Amino acid sequence: MIKGKFIDNLPRVYGIYTGGFIGFIILMAIGEQMGMTAKAIGIAFVCFTIFIYALIGWLSRTAQADAYYVAGRQVPTVFNGMATAADWMSGASFVAMAGGIYFKGYGYMALLVGWTGGYVLVATLLAPYLRKFGCYTVPDFIGTRYGGNLTRFLAVVVLTVASFTYVTAQINATGTIASVALDIPFQYAVYVGLVSILLCSMLGGMRGVTWTQVAQYIVLIIAYLLPVFWISNEIGAGFFPHFMLADEVARIGELEQQFGFVKNSAADLANVPKGLAGITKAHSAVNATPWAFISLALAMMMGTASLPHVMMRYFTTPSVKAARKSVGWSLFFIFLLYSSAPMLATLSKLSLIDPSLPTGIIGKSIAEVQAIDWYQNWNQANLMFVSDFNGNGTLELNEFFMGGKAVVLATPEIAGLPYVISGLVAAGGMAAAMSTADGLILAIANAISHDVYYKIIDPKAETAKRLTVARVLLVVIGFAGATIAAMEIQGILGSVIWAFDFAMSGLFFPLVLGVWWKRANREGAIAGMALGLISGMGYLIWVRNGGSGFLGITQLTFGIFGSAVSLVAMVVVSLMTSAPNAATQKMVDNVRVPAGKSVI
Amino acid sequence: MSKNEQHWEKTRGLLFVTLAIWFVFSIGIFLFGAEMNEVGGPFGYPLTYWFTCQGSLGIFVILIFWFAGRQEKIDEEFGFSESEDS
Numbered sequence: 001m002i003k004g005k006f007i008d009n010l011p012r013v014y015g016i017y018t019g020g021f022i023g024f025i026i027l028m029a030i031g032e033q034m035g036m037t038a039k040a041i042g043i044a045f046v047c048f049t050i051f052i053y054a055l056i057g058w059l060s061r062t063a064q065a066d067a068y069y070v071a072g073r074q075v076p077t078v079f080n081g082m083a084t085a086a087d088w089m090s091g092a093s094f095v096a097m098a099g100g101i102y103f104k105g106y107g108y109m110a111l112l113v114g115w116t117g118g119y120v121l122v123a124t125l126l127a128p129y130l131r132k133f134g135c136y137t138v139p140d141f142i143g144t145r146y147g148g149n150l151t152r153f154l155a156v157v158v159l160t161v162a163s164f165t166y167v168t169a170q171i172n173a174t175g176t177i178a179s180v181a182l183d184i185p186f187q188y189a190v191y192v193g194l195v196s197i198l199l200c201s202m203l204g205g206m207r208g209v210t211w212t213q214v215a216q217y218i219v220l221i222i223a224y225l226l227p228v229f230w231i232s233n234e235i236g237a238g239f240f241p242h243f244m245l246a247d248e249v250a251r252i253g254e255l256e257q258q259f260g261f262v263k264n265s266a267a268d269l270a271n272v273p274k275g276l277a278g279i280t281k282a283h284s285a286v287n288a289t290p291w292a293f294i295s296l297a298l299a300m301m302m303g304t305a306s307l308p309h310v311m312m313r314y315f316t317t318p319s320v321k322a323a324r325k326s327v328g329w330s331l332f333f334i335f336l337l338y339s340s341a342p343m344l345a346t347l348s349k350l351s352l353i354d355p356s357l358p359t360g361i362i363g364k365s366i367a368e369v370q371a372i373d374w375y376q377n378w379n380q381a382n383l384m385f386v387s388d389f390n391g392n393g394t395l396e397l398n399e400f401f402m403g404g405k406a407v408v409l410a411t412p413e414i415a416g417l418p419y420v421i422s423g424l425v426a427a428g429g430m431a432a433a434m435s436t437a438d439g440l441i442l443a444i445a446n447a448i449s450h451d452v453y454y455k456i457i458d459p460k461a462e463t464a465k466r467l468t469v470a471r472v473l474l475v476v477i478g479f480a481g482a483t484i485a486a487m488e489i490q491g492i493l494g495s496v497i498w499a500f501d502f503a504m505s506g507l508f509f510p511l512v513l514g515v516w517w518k519r520a521n522r523e524g525a526i527a528g529m530a531l532g533l534i535s536g537m538g539y540l541i542w543v544r545n546g547g548s549g550f551l552g553i554t555q556l557t558f559g560i561f562g563s564a565v566s567l568v569a570m571v572v573v574s575l576m577t578s579a580p581n582a583a584t585q586k587m588v589d590n591v592r593v594p595a596g597k598s599v600i
Numbered sequence: 601m602s603k604n605e606q607h608w609e610k611t612r613g614l615l616f617v618t619l620a621i622w623f624v625f626s627i628g629i630f631l632f633g634a635e636m637n638e639v640g641g642p643f644g645y646p647l648t649y650w651f652t653c654q655g656s657l658g659i660f661v662i663l664i665f666w667f668a669g670r671q672e673k674i675d676e677e678f679g680f681s682e683s684e685d686s
Binding site: 106109110112113114116117119120121123124128242243244245247249250284285286290293294301319320321325327328332335338339342343592593595 | 604607608611615618619622625626627630631632633634637643644645646648649651652653654656657658660661663664665667668671672675679680681682
């Protein structure tokens with residue numbers, strides 16, 4: 001595969017790939033008609049897609065540092081946008097987001113605003129400048145801008161804390177999907193997921209990850225949108241759900257009024273399996289205080305701009321100009337999925353609770369619901385549960401419980417779509433979790449191999465040795481993540497949100513002020529990173545152990561406190577110590593201008 | 601040096617405008633979430649609901665492309681654009 005030629009042929013290559021994937025879906029659909037079992041379809045989908053990713057990973061193998069760390073800095077804008085979107089949208093976005101909206105409504109949708117609005121900060125404050133800088137990793141920027149090994153090392157620490165928190169959740173998600181689709185125990189499935197992840201990144205580093213992420217984006221977006229459109233048509237809600245669900249949203253409001261939100265007693269709830277929830281909040285009404293909404297959105301936005309695995313995607317564009325545009329494309333591709341999640345939640349909820357629809361189960365007799373095929377399947381998978389609390393024999397709204405994942409995973413089946421769609425959704429979820437895990441593991445391994453090993457420990461190391469270290473670290477970090485994931489400590493979503501808070505506590509202001517405030521110096525950056533991370537973490541531990549918190553900052557938004565401390569510490573300490581030297585000031589001037597050679 | 605300073609001043613001006621628009625649609629409007637939701641929005645959705653599902657998200661996409669174009673113009677004006685460089 002010739003490099004220049006490959007880049008020029010990208011639209012064709014991925015066009016053929018997309019066509020091939022659609023062909024595969026059709027083939028599976030025909031297989032289903034001819035009696036292929038649901039399990040065989042699921043296995044075929046997951047194995048086929050992983051095989052393709054591994055093939056891309058192998059074709060992208062490289063022995064050059066530039067290709068390994070920044071994909072040779074030649075990834076075109078639109079394709080980098082797709083890769084970033086896949087990098088960004090994790091197993092949580094794919095599997096858990098629609099479920100969160102389904103259960104919590106408006107208060108949860110702060111995440112939609114936060115996880116998109118953050119890209120405005122990325123585009124304006126950071127990405128183009130870090131691209132001009134010419135660094136390989138985010139700590140590379142911190143270390144060079146502020147000078148000294150300690151700044152570099154602290155940046156690696158913050159990066160590792162944030163990314164590692166995030167990556168265990170992703171490996172957990174690949175394990176969950178692999179265990180369901182391949183029907184193997186979770187503890188083994190986690191390692192199947194891990195090996196698939198490493199196949200994409202080990203040989204080609206950033207180059208391999210880039211081209212697999214583009215392929216994964218195509219799979220995950222088809223897997224998300226196709227069911228949404230199909231279900232909407234199936235239940236007669238409109239052929240383009242995004243513009244046509246107003247009546248359905250209003251209807252859910254009416255039904256909520258009619259059923260009422262009956263509170264269950266603690267004794268009744270004790271019978272409900274762990275992790276399942278009932279509908280207790282209004283679908284489209286404003287059900288959170290402004291501050292609760294805004295603080296969560298703000299934390300996610302600042303976290304977005306501080307997460308290294310996203311930032312480093314913009315190091316791969318050919319120019320500063322391309323980096324800016326690429327942020328726009330990234331958000332566009334993310335928008336396609338995020339704007340569909342509330343529609344899926346609406347369709348899912350309506351098809352379950354509307355008694356006038358054939359799929360509606362509320363108001364039916366309990367025995368009747370328990371006899372439905374899909375109910376039995378998902379009840380067995382521990383994702384659905386009904387119980388006749390009031391003993392009237394009829395299912396009420398407060399007597400139906402579901403797991404958050406079921407909204408994405410089970411709705412196709414509930415709406416009566418063929419099983420091929422469920423297989424496709426499994427492949428999409430796998431793609432989403434794998435692509436994010438790859439980006440994260442690579443971010444950590446690259447930071448440690450480049451910033452700690454090459455820049456601090458052995459600056460004379462040859463390229464071959466550096467890349468060997470990078471690859472060994474990749475495997476070690478992957479296995480460490482998988483081992484923790486196999487212990488199943490936290491849920492998928494909680495740890496994802498923590499990662500944002502950790503990243504913003506330690507990195508947001510040191511990064512932003514590094515470009516936008518010339519006076520920021522080494523001592524300030526050290527104080528900002530160390531105190532930011534420590535205070536954020538301290539606040540989290542305090543609230544987790546029964547602390548009351550203040551200003552309405554919760555364990556989901558502790559980054560607001562951490563980053564505020566970081567800002568104050570950084571400004572105060574910078575002003576108390578001497579200004580950065582002339583060379584550093586000149587470096588900042590250089591970063592602010594797109595033209596000319598990169599700084600490093 | 602002064603050319604660099606002028607360029608940076610304009611860049612900063614654009615940043616403030618962009619962040620002001622960003623602030624309105626990511627934070628500002630949600631201060632009035634409850635009131636706004638009483639109003640009908642595009643396609644018949646309640647207004648606040650529409651902003652959280654599509655409105656704000658779409659505005660961010662457009663905003664970034666608009667910002668990228670404006671910044672490019674500023675860079676060109678001062679001859680700092682990469683195309684003129686290489």
